[in-house]
Amino acid sequence: MTAAKRAHSILFAAVASLSVAGLAVAGAAWADPSGEQSAFTPPSGAEIPKGGFGEMVALGRDIFTDTSKHAGAFVGNDLNCSNCHLDKGRLAGAAPLWAAYVAYPAFRKKNQRVNTFEERLQGCFRYSMNGKAPPLGDTTLIALQAYAYWLAKGAPTGVDMNGRGYPAPKKPERLDLARGGEIYAQKCALCHGADGAGLKAADGSVAFPPLWGPRSYNWGAGMSVITNAAGFIKANMPLGLGGTLSDEDAWNVAAFVDSHERPQDPRFEGSVAETRKAHHDNPLDLYGTEIGGVTLGENSPPSGPQPK
Amino acid sequence: MIASKVWLFFAMSAITSVTGRPAVAAEAGSVIATQGNGRGAVACKACHGEAGAGIPAVGFPRLAGMSKEYIVRQLDAFADGGRAHTMMSPVAKALSPDERAAVAAYFEAARAPATPGLAPVDEATLARGAVLARDGAWSKGLPACGQCHGPDGGGIAPAFPPLAGQSEKYLKAQLDAWRQGKRTGDPLQLMTVVASKLDDAEVAAVAAYYARLPPEAKGEER
Numbered sequence: 001m002t003a004a005k006r007a008h009s010i011l012f013a014a015v016a017s018l019s020v021a022g023l024a025v026a027g028a029a030w031a032d033p034s035g036e037q038s039a040f041t042p043p044s045g046a047e048i049p050k051g052g053f054g055e056m057v058a059l060g061r062d063i064f065t066d067t068s069k070h071a072g073a074f075v076g077n078d079l080n081c082s083n084c085h086l087d088k089g090r091l092a093g094a095a096p097l098w099a100a101y102v103a104y105p106a107f108r109k110k111n112q113r114v115n116t117f118e119e120r121l122q123g124c125f126r127y128s129m130n131g132k133a134p135p136l137g138d139t140t141l142i143a144l145q146a147y148a149y150w151l152a153k154g155a156p157t158g159v160d161m162n163g164r165g166y167p168a169p170k171k172p173e174r175l176d177l178a179r180g181g182e183i184y185a186q187k188c189a190l191c192h193g194a195d196g197a198g199l200k201a202a203d204g205s206v207a208f209p210p211l212w213g214p215r216s217y218n219w220g221a222g223m224s225v226i227t228n229a230a231g232f233i234k235a236n237m238p239l240g241l242g243g244t245l246s247d248e249d250a251w252n253v254a255a256f257v258d259s260h261e262r263p264q265d266p267r268f269e270g271s272v273a274e275t276r277k278a279h280h281d282n283p284l285d286l287y288g289t290e291i292g293g294v295t296l297g298e299n300s301p302p303s304g305p306q307p308k
Numbered sequence: 309m310i311a312s313k314v315w316l317f318f319a320m321s322a323i324t325s326v327t328g329r330p331a332v333a334a335e336a337g338s339v340i341a342t343q344g345n346g347r348g349a350v351a352c353k354a355c356h357g358e359a360g361a362g363i364p365a366v367g368f369p370r371l372a373g374m375s376k377e378y379i380v381r382q383l384d385a386f387a388d389g390g391r392a393h394t395m396m397s398p399v400a401k402a403l404s405p406d407e408r409a410a411v412a413a414y415f416e417a418a419r420a421p422a423t424p425g426l427a428p429v430d431e432a433t434l435a436r437g438a439v440l441a442r443d444g445a446w447s448k449g450l451p452a453c454g455q456c457h458g459p460d461g462g463g464i465a466p467a468f469p470p471l472a473g474q475s476e477k478y479l480k481a482q483l484d485a486w487r488q489g490k491r492t493g494d495p496l497q498l499m500t501v502v503a504s505k506l507d508d509a510e511v512a513a514v515a516a517y518y519a520r521l522p523p524e525a526k527g528e529e530r
Contacts, residue, residue: 045443087446190467190495191456199464202524207455207464238496240451 039092039163040099042151053146060147063140064089064097067129071140076130076263076305078198078206078215084128084223086236090151092163093235093242098152099164101145118145127221130263131305166231169247175226177291180256183249187238196260212260214301219265219280219287226284229254259291264300272297337414340407348402352411355395361420364475364519372420373524377466379412390493422473422522429516437517440510450505453514456498462524467495473523479515487511 045061048054063070064081065088082088089097104117115123118141122133134140155161185194191208192198198210210216222228234250236242245253265287268275272295276288287297342358344351352371356362360372371379385391386400403411439445441461444452454461456468463470471479485491486503494500506514 087444091446187496201458201464202462203459205459207458238498239455240449240498240501241496242449 040155040161042090042096042098043153045088048150053150056143056146057150059139060143060145060150061088063143064147071125071134073305074125074129074131074134074140076132076303077210077217079129079209079217081124081129083209084232089148091236093167094232095165096151096163097148098155099161101148101152102155102157102159102161103164117148121145126266128217128223130216130218130221130303166228167235168227168231169234169250171227171230172248172251175255176252177256177259179249180252180254180259183245183253184256187245188253191239196257211257212262214263214306216262218263218303219297219300220267220303224258224262224285224287225282226251226255226258226286229258233257255286259286259296261296261300264297264303266303268297268300268303336407337410337412340403340411341414345403345407349399349407352399352415356415357420359420360415360418361423362475362478364423364426364477367475367477367481369478370420370423370474370523371415372418374415374463374469375465375467376409376412376416378463378469379415380408383408383412385493391491420523423475426476426520429520433513433516434520436510437513437515440506440514441517445505445510448505450502453502453518460524461518461521470524471518472521474518476515476519479518480511483511483515 048057048061059070064085067080068075068078084094085091085097086094092099100120101117104120105114106120107113108115108120110123118136121141121144122136125131126133188211192211193208196210196212197215198206199208201207217223223232230251233254234243234245234247237245265275265279267279272288275297280287289296339345340349341352341356355368356371360370360374362368362370364370382391383400383403386393386397387403389397391397400408440450441453444450444455453471456464457471458464458468461470461472482491483503483506486494486500487506492500503511
């Protein structure tokens, strides 16, 4: 899908949604009004087959939605895969697994080589989950692959599917952290807390995941690049109100979220400046830059699972 | 139990004196709940029960265990018109802000057992409600109710009230009130949008489902 077409469908969703009591109610942010290349529909959870393969698929789903419970050894924060890949990895516009599965093996700039899907999954644990990579062939990775493979049943291979990734909204000329902070206080703090640490339910389970601080994704994660965060937030946040923030607000609040300290980049070898040069040389990545007199990365909590 | 009540009393007076607000102690909350305030607010007990169990059959809501902040927000809404109800609005208007806080603290700490004797519902309806509660309906942009109301409907304090064990009639009435634009003022209009995506059958299913879940067993038995 071309950028112009993407923009068109987002715009359309926003207009179509003004119906209910004057509110902007975006349905699935990815409903393609032209119907020309409508988003792929993965099989429903009820269709998981019986038997050994089905059990592996179900385990993959459980790892995806309750990651520390089912793959705790590889997790170092309070997140689940499904916190960023909504509806158990099924939702278009939230980097769905079915669109990812058919796109690998693929070349990645991050490590300058062709990655298999299994290697891609390793990166999710190391960065987004601030944990450590399960070894290739580990049951954790096999189960996740089985789940993604099953979700992608019937999808074409080798194409960039409609609904893949986090569609980046149109970037404003300049980003405004102060404005981002205002949006955050109005529209995000209710669930993620004024301090970004998230909120727990009475039973101690994580209800709303942390956005920064020691229990969130680390400085090597895709979400710490403002472009990805803006795309995710525009399509999916506030929860249930995806598509309602203006492009500009989505960018500003994404920049605000990513202007806070979080666990160190696991590739850090002692110098924030060197790490920035090697891995964060991007104006839309605030690692190693100075915000309010402090250099981000200098005071990061350590990366990886910490002893309790 | 007596000890914990005494402790609660001291904790409350400590908080009110630290914040420098007029000391409306926990005692005052229980007096309002059981006897009213003598200035137009009748005893809450008459309709919500002394322990906050409500009267589910007629749609008088359970209040036991709800967060103080949520209860105060609703009393404010009844008083200023964001929510309107022939019985509740006059009661709320007759309460001072301090009295609202005191009676809210009383019901937050209250605990009431589940109401027995709910009529049986067919499996298919319950199953449909369970799917909405746990998975949502993302094809129309609807998150799972449990993402905001807690995994078992126990609520996520302070802003997201419990649904488990709530009166079925009341749950339905609230969802319909949002759908018809009669209940407003919900934070970020989150519920206005959620309710707008439900059809009649889904409202009935999810109300039936939550009404039959056990209420959170927390707070103090009275």
